[in-house]
Structures are given as C-alpha cells and as structure tokens.
Amino acid sequence: MAGEWEAKFSQWAQPPGDTEEARIQNAIKGIRDALDADAKLKSTTRVFVQGSYRNRVNVRQDSDVDIGVLYTGSTFYPEYPQGTTDETFGNSESAYSVQEFKRQIYGALIARFGTSGVTWGDKAFDVHANTYRVDADVVPLFEHRRYNTDGSFLCGVELRPDSGGRIINWPEKLYPHWPAQHYEYAVSKNEATRRAFKGVVRILRKLRYVMEGEGSESAKDIKGFLVECLVHNAPNENFAHGSWEKCVRAVLCYLWSNTREDATCQYWCEVSQLKYIFIGQPADQRAKVNKFLLDAWSYIGIVP
Structure with a gap:
C-alpha cells in the first residue's frame, strides 16, 4: 500500500x-x-x-x-x-x-x-x-x-x-x-526543505479534492489556501525524509497532533506571517481542520 x-x-x-x-x-x-x-x-x-x-x-x-x-x-x-x-x-x-x-x-x-x-x-x-x-x-x-x-x-x-x-x-x-509576504515566505520554506514544502502542499491539495469528490464533508470545509498555510507551520524536519509518503505522514502527524487543542496552534500564522490562521476566525475552524487531518490520515491508511 x-x-x-x-x-x-x-x-x-x-x-x-x-x-x-x-x-x-x-x-x-x-x-x-x-x-x-x-x-x-x-x-x-x-x-x-x-x-x-x-x-x-x-x-x-x-x-x-x-x-x-x-x-x-x-x-x-x-x-x-x-x-x-x-x-x-x-x-x-x-x-x-x-x-x-x-x-x-x-x-x-x-x-x-x-x-x-x-x-x-x-x-x-x-x-x-x-x-x-x-x-x-x-x-x-x-x-x-x-x-x-x-x-x-x-x-x-x-x-x-x-x-x-x-x-x-x-x-x-x-x-x-x-514587507516580505506570502510569496517570499513560501519560497524561503521551499528552499529550506529542498523543494519538499510545495510538493507536500500539492499532494494534500490534491488529496483534499479527491476526498471532496468522494463525499467527504470535512474536505469541503477546508480550502486549498488553508492547506498551504497549515503545511507551512510544520517544522522543516518533517520534510526531510526519503519519500513523499514519509513526508506526508510526518506533516499530517504534526498538524493533527497540534490542532487537537487551541493552546498548541492558536498563534499559527498564514504563510505571510502577518495574519493568524485561527484567531479572528469562526470558533469551530480549528475543530474542522483537525477533523479533516484525521480523515486524510484515515483515507491514506495511516492510524493516529
């Protein structure tokens, strides 16, 4: 598999x-x-x-x-x-x-x-x-x-x-x-991860489309831009693996684990570093993100 x-x-x-x-x-x-x-x-x-x-x-x-x-x-x-x-x-x-x-x-x-x-x-x-x-x-x-x-x-x-x-x-x-904004920070992250950052973003964006097409409610709640911002918050070591499957596994693990509670992700920022992902957004956004990440894990056969 x-x-x-x-x-x-x-x-x-x-x-x-x-x-x-x-x-x-x-x-x-x-x-x-x-x-x-x-x-x-x-x-x-x-x-x-x-x-x-x-x-x-x-x-x-x-x-x-x-x-x-x-x-x-x-x-x-x-x-x-x-x-x-x-x-x-x-x-x-x-x-x-x-x-x-x-x-x-x-x-x-x-x-x-x-x-x-x-x-x-x-x-x-x-x-x-x-x-x-x-x-x-x-x-x-x-x-x-x-x-x-x-x-x-x-x-x-x-x-x-x-x-x-x-x-x-x-x-x-x-x-x-x-100031430096979304584009500049994304380029920097991609270079720091030897181009793995944008590859993982594309993979998870594609996975979201596939899940949505098959009726996943949690995938419908998440936009592609939000996927990119979430992945940007994963530490660079999560992208330092020898295969895409291992990188995706590591990123999903980190994101899911840290969005279970407000305390571990409330200050996460969008890629631009000038706007929060969760602060100022609907109160249930973190829970929706966490549910999507869990469903994505399950879809590709990873058990949390």
Whole structure:
C-alpha cells in the first residue's frame, strides 16, 4: 500500500503539465492586454498574478487563475491602532470610489472578451474559459496600510466585496518598501526543505479534492489556501525524509497532533506571517481542520 501511495504522491507533487500551463499563460496575457488597452488603467494599476498559480502549488483541479489589479493612485485603505483616526496620521477620505474602479475594469474586460465572456461577481470578475485559456478571476484591489502608533505602516492589499466588508491579504512584496509576504515566505520554506514544502502542499491539495469528490464533508470545509498555510507551520524536519509518503505522514502527524487543542496552534500564522490562521476566525475552524487531518490520515491508511 505504501508503494501505491508513493507512486500517487510522486505524481501529485508535480505542477500541471505544459498544455495546462499554456492555457494559463494565455489567460494572463489576454487580461493584461485588455487592461493595458485602457489608458487610465494602464497608468494607475499594477497587474499581478496571485494565488496558487503564483505560489506554484496549483494542481489540475485548480481550474482558474487569480489576477490582482492593484490601484496605484492616491487611494488606500488604512487599519489604525485603537483610539486613532485619519486625522491622527494626516490622512483624508479619497474621492475615488471602489465602484468607480470596478466599473472601469469591467469596461476594459468586456471590450476585449464581450459581455458574454465576463461575469461581474461579488469579489472578482470571472473571465470565462475557452479552449485557448483557463477561467480567470480578476480581483480589483487597493493598497492596505496597517499603521503603527508612530505613523509607520505595513502595506498589503485590500478587497472590498460588493456585499460589504473588507478582506485584507498579504500576497507578495510588490514594492521595495513593502514587507516580505506570502510569496517570499513560501519560497524561503521551499528552499529550506529542498523543494519538499510545495510538493507536500500539492499532494494534500490534491488529496483534499479527491476526498471532496468522494463525499467527504470535512474536505469541503477546508480550502486549498488553508492547506498551504497549515503545511507551512510544520517544522522543516518533517520534510526531510526519503519519500513523499514519509513526508506526508510526518506533516499530517504534526498538524493533527497540534490542532487537537487551541493552546498548541492558536498563534499559527498564514504563510505571510502577518495574519493568524485561527484567531479572528469562526470558533469551530480549528475543530474542522483537525477533523479533516484525521480523515486524510484515515483515507491514506495511516492510524493516529
């Protein structure tokens, strides 16, 4: 059985093949060309690839690519220390609205792909797939600034869904004055583990898809991004084994053992090291993670 799983894991650890890669690149180029055709967007945005493809942990079931469109004008969204306001740091409200930015992006996309080729969603524009390109989520983003009391700040990105609220992410060090974020820490972990980190992430993401496809409720509760963040918290020695099966076994053992109680995982961070996995999330998230890890163990025949 171990040899059977080793063969599967060796395959799952690899990124998608050349054909899928070409369709991904076609989608990225088409969207960049569409946005560059709008003079204002070309001069006030930075287009970048994010998510599982950018971080090289995508698997074939990841059928789309995430493309961020960051507004680079004067508008940003702050997060202030308690008891401080715009006035504390000399900031003021911007006249440029989120909806105006979204309308401009939408116009550029339908000019290239047509109204039938683009769907305006709550968080992103869905540019539909065809035989030439994969499905793409185009995400309008603004700079997010997390302020310290001394006026210094950390920069990330902020998404404003149409349904309300704010989603703050830390995808990559897009500018020299930005801190290291998800992409940089993932690369560092991968190098420190001789590329085993991203291989194990792909394996567990693929395993989650397989389990979900067979009706696993616990797998449905866990997203691929969360899998990557969990694996990043496993110590490097867990990846220092002579086979994928042994690495997966060691990582699952560590993650399952340490998510049984809040005390051993409450301060675990996302890959960016700028956001907690469990603090600030629904109270049952840790229990759902632990159940998925236990089910994953059972699925591949490992007894805790």
